[in-house]
Amino acid sequence: MGLGGIYEGWGQLVTVTIMAVALGMDAFSLGVGIGMKGIRLLHVLQLSLLIAFFHVLMPLLGLFTGSYVGHLLGQVTTYAAGGLLVLLGGHMVFNSFRQGEGSSRQMDHRSVWGMLLISLSVSVDSFSVGVSLGMFVNSIILTVLAFGLCGGMMSITGLLLGRRVSRGLGDYGEALGGAILLAFGLLFIF
DSSP: OOHHHHHHHHHHHHHHHHHHHHHHHHHHHHHHHHHHHOOOHHHHHHHHHHHHHHHHHHHHHHHHHOHHHHHHHHHHHHHHHHHHHHHHHHHHHHHHTOOSOGGGOSOOTTSHHHHHHHHHHHHTHHHHHHHHHTTTOSOHHHHHHHHHHHHHHHHHHHHHHHHHHHHHHGGGHHHHHHHHHHHHHHHHHO
């Protein structure tokens, strides 16, 4: 292996790391918002594992889908992720101001469907990234594992940070967390 091969390997490693961190920022931001709502440690672990799983699955699906379909759906996946975050954040803000109806909430981050929806919403953008990865990355397994590890670790960090901050915010934590998700979703869309 010549000097050019070494630089190429390091270049791919740096590129994959930057992409993994960028995609993990979604999970971090979402984690802070959900953590502010209040979350048990068991749910932190479950949600982070699901996010890590989807951060591995979605790029793999993107790799197998092909560049044409990825080009066609690239912007749509970003809008879908933003729309899901806007709906989730809006729902959290709305529910934070409802009095005495806590048991009738439709979206719950502790339910299986809620966790799946949240995990998918922060991982759907990695699908379009996965489509382009096959063009220059030599180690696909290492790449998707880096995405999963980074997404999982950043979601744990965000959930725990939001959980700690929410203790000082009291009843306004859910509204603030929902506003963060809403703003993040709008950033995706616009």
